[in-house]
Amino acid sequence: MTDFEAIDALLDSARQEVPLPPAGERRALREGLNLSRSQVAQALGVGPSTVGGWEAGREPAGEVRERYAYFLDGARKRLDGTTAAPDAPEQPAPESEEPREPALAPTADPDDDVDTLPAPQPCVLCGQPAVHQVAGFAQHLNPADCGTQPSAPQPRTAPPTSRTPSSTATGSRPDGGGVKVVPAGRRLKTADSPDLIGRAVAAALKAHAGDVAAATAALVKRAIPDAMALLDETRKGGRYDVIAHPWLPDILRKQSARGSDQIWEARPRWTRPELPPGRHEVTALDINGAYLSALKTHLPIGQLEHSTGDQHDRRRAGVHLITPPAWEHDAVLPNPIGSRDEPGPLWVTEPTLRLLLRLSGPKYGLCDPPEIHESWTSGATENLLEKFRTALRDARDRAIAEDDEVTLEYVKAMYSKFVSTMGESNYNRELYRTDWMHIIRAQAFVNLWWKAHRAYDEGLMVVRAMGTDELHVTGDWRAVFPEGRGVTEVKVKDVYTVGDPDPDPEEAGEGDD
Template sequence: MSEGQLDSVEALLEEARLMARMPEPAERLRLREAAGLSRAQVATAVGVGRQTVANWESGETDPQPPGRVKYLRLLEGLAQIHPAPAQSAAQSAVRAPEPGGVAQPAPGAAAAPDFAAQTAWRPDGLAVQGEPGPCVRCGVLTPFRSTDGRPLHAGAMCQPPAVSSQVSAPVSAAVPPQAAVAPAPVASPPAAPAPSPTPARVPSRPQRRAQSSARAQAETNTLIAGAVHEELARAEGDADVALQALVKRAIPDVMRLFEETRATARYQYTAYPSLPDILHKPSKREPDQIWEARPNFHHPHYSLKAPGDVHVTALDANAAYLSALKCWLPIGKLEHHAGDDGVDAKRAGVHLITPAPWLHPHLPDPLGDREEPGALWITDATLRLLLRLSGPKYALIEAPTVHESWTSGATENFLDALRKVLAAAREDALAQDDSITEGYVKAMYSKFISTMGESIHNREIQRPDWMHIIHSQAYANLWGKAYKAHQAGLEVIAMMGTDELHLAGDWRQVFTEGRGLAQMKVKHGDAKASGEYTVGRVVR
C-alpha cells in the first residue's frame, strides 16, 4: 500500500474516531443548556450559523467540517463540567416492561423530553397546527405539531424552564399496606374545607411569543454591541478604523442576526429557489426585467431656471430601506399564474401588467419615470400601491391589467423582527451620539438588501425578488409621504430615489423633524448645501 493510500486510510479512521466521540443530539442540547449558553454563543465560537447549531441539536444534520472539531472540543469540555446524571436515577423512573412490551415511565415520573421530535411543515411553509396540547419537550401548551402529530413548539423553540415549571406535578403519598390503622379521632367540629389550589396560569400565545421575542432581541442586541466593542478594542480606540472593520464584516454579521431573529418564526423559507428568467440578469452589467418604480419627478410648473421666489426645502426620509423591510415577501418557491390569478392579498411576487395612464401633474407617477411605454414587470409592492390608488379611497388611477404573475405564499412580518432589532440599535446609537454603531447598523441593513440578489458577496441567500420588492416598498413609502404633503396643501416640487422629497410650504406642519424612522430632516451634502432653495413658476 502506498504512502498516499495510508494517509487516506488514516484520515478516514480519524473521521470515524471523531464521529464516535460525538455526543448524541439530545446530549448536545443538554450540555449547552446546562452551561447556560445560547445557540448564538455556540455558533459564534464554532464559526457556524445559529440554525446549524439547532440542526445539530435536533439531529436533523450531523456536525460537519470546518466547525465539527471545534464543536466536539466544546462538548467534551462541557461534559467534564456538567457530567450526565447517574444512569440509575434515570432507570428508577422507568417501569419494567411487561412481557413483550416496552419500558414505560413509572407512575408519577415525568416523561423524558423527546428531543428528536421535528416540527411538521405545510407545503406553503407554515407550521402545522391543531388543538393546543402540552409540548413534548417543555410541557407548555402549543397548537403546533410534530411530524408524528404530537404537540411541539414551531421550530422546536420551547419555553424556558421557568415557564414550564409553573405547571404543578401531582404528588402521591403512598401508604404501606402494613401500616397500623390509626385510632378513631375524638369527635370535633368539622373543619372548614381547605381551599382548592389555584391552577397554574399557562402564558397565553401572545405572552409566550413576547417572551421568546424578548430573549431573541436581548441576544441580538448583545451581538451588535459585542461586535462594536470587539472592533474598537482591536483598533485601540480608533473610531474610523473600527467602523471600516465593522462595515467589512456587515454581511456575515447581519446574516447571523437574520438567523437569530427567526428563532421564533413559525414557517420555513426557501433561500435558493429556482427563479424564472425574468429574475435572472442576462449578464453582469445588464439588469433583469423587473421595474422597481424608481421616481425622478420634477413638477412641470416649477423650474430652477425660471425667476421666482417660491421657497423649497429638500427633505430626507430617514433609513428608508430599513423602514421598507416591513413589506409583503414571498417565502416559498415562485409559481406561475396566468391573468390575475396570482393577485392575492396573502401572496407576493412579481407581475406583468399594463398600467393605466397617470393624469395628475401635481403628484409623482407611482410607477416612476419610465422610458418605454407598454407592459412591464413590477413587484408586489408596486402593484399593491397601484391597486390602493385605483380603489374608492383614492380614485386617482384606473386599475392595471395583470397579464401573468410569479408568486408564492407571503407574509408581511418576515423581516419585521430583524427590522425592529436594527431600528432599536439605531435609535440607541442616535440617543448616545454613537456614530460607530449607527454606521455599522446602516451597513448591515443596506448590504443585507443589496446582496440578497445575484451577488458573490452573500452565498447564504439568493432572492432577487425580495431585493426588488424591498426597493419598491421604499419608493412606495416615499410616494405616500408625497401624497400626505399634497393633501396638506404643500406643493411637491421633486421626488427622487427612495428618500428625497422637495416641498414648497410649511413642511413642519405635516412631518416631525428629526432623525427617527418616522421623521424627516432637511437634506444636506448635495449641491444645495443648505437644503433650501427657490424656484420660479413656469408660464404655459
C-alpha cells in the same frame, strides 16, 4: 526551485474535495439525530442559514467542507448503530427513534394560533390539502406530511385557472429544487437576547484602542456577516425556517453577467414639469432609514408558484406581470411605477402592485386598476423580518440619543448592505433571495411615493422625488412632517430657490410708455 519542482509541490498540496451525500440525505441525517440547524451551525462555526443552504444543495468548500463531511459521516454511523441486527430479538425502539411530535401541535402553546380548518385548504408551503392553519395560513403541522420535501415536488391542488407550478418561458423548476420552508413552531427563546450590535462596537473600539475612525471602518467592512448573524438571532422563536438559497424563476435571474433581471422596481426620478410663476423656496427633505423602514413589507414565505389571470390574493406576495394604467397626474405627483419610457407590460413587485390597486380604489380614484397577466407568488407575511428590523431600529435610536456615530454608521451599513447584497452578489453567500431584494427596494420607493402624496394632500407643492429618500417641497413642511433623525422623521438636506422673481410693477408700467 525549478518550474518542475514548483509543479510537483503544487500537486503534492492539492487535495480532492471530500464527497458529501445528496442534499436531501444531509437534512435527513441531521433530523434523524433531532439536531437543529443552529446546533450544527454552532459546532461548524457557520450560520444556521448556511447549513440550510447546504441542505438545499449548496456545496461547502475548504476546511468547513471537511468538518461538515465529518459530521455527516458521524451522524450516519450513529444512526446505523441504533438499528437492530436482523437476527437480534425485537427491542423497543429507543426514544430517539420514536415518532417525533409535529413541530406545531394543536394542543401546543395557545399563542401559536393553531386552528383546525372546517375543510382542507392548500398548504401555504407545498400546496397540498392541509387540515390545520397556523397564524392564518393553512399548512401541515408535521413536516413529513408537507410536499416541500426535496425529492417530491408536488403540484398545487387548485382550480385549473389558479396557481400551479409551471414550466413556462419564464422559468422551470428542476427536480429536487424549490424553496423549502418548514414550519418551525414557537421555538425556545432565550430570556435575554444578546446585544450583538453593542458587543461588536465595544470589541471594535477596544481592538483599535478607541480610534473611532478605524473602529467604524472595521465594523462597516464586516457589516454583511454581522447582519446575517443578527438575522439568525432574531429568527429564534420564528414560525418558519427560511431556506436562504431557494429555486427562483428565470425572470428573477440576470439575463447576462453584467445585466439585470426582468423585475421593475419602480424607482422614482421625477421632477415637476412646470412651476407656478414667481420665485419659490424649495426644501430638499431627507427621509431617514428608508431601507430600514422598508423591511416591513409583504415577503413570500413559501415556494413561488406560477399563476395566470387578473386576480390578486392579498394573502400572497411575489412578482407580477402587469400592464400599468395610464397616469394623468404627472404635473403634480410622480407616476407610481416610476420613470419608464417604454409602454406595455412589465414585471413589478408586490409593493408596486398593491400601490396601484389602492390608488385605483374608491378612496383615491387616481387611476384605473392595473391588468394582471401572470404572477409568481407564495403565501406572505409582513412580519418575517420584523424582529430584525426592530433590533436595528432600536440600536439606531440609541446611537442617535447617545451621539454614537460609530454605532450609527455600523447599523446603517448593516441594513443597507443586507438589502443590496441578498441578490446575485459575491459579497453575501449566506442569503440568496433576489425576490426579497426587489420587494424591499420597491417598498422603499412606495414609502417615498406616499410621503409625496401626503405633502400634496396637505397643500404643499411637490417639486421633486428621487430614489428612496429624497423629497423636494415648497411650503410649511414642518406642519406635515416631524423634523429629526428618527426613522419616522425627516431632516433638511438642502434649501434653494427656483423661478423668476415677480416683475416690478413700476418697471412694467415704464415699459408701456
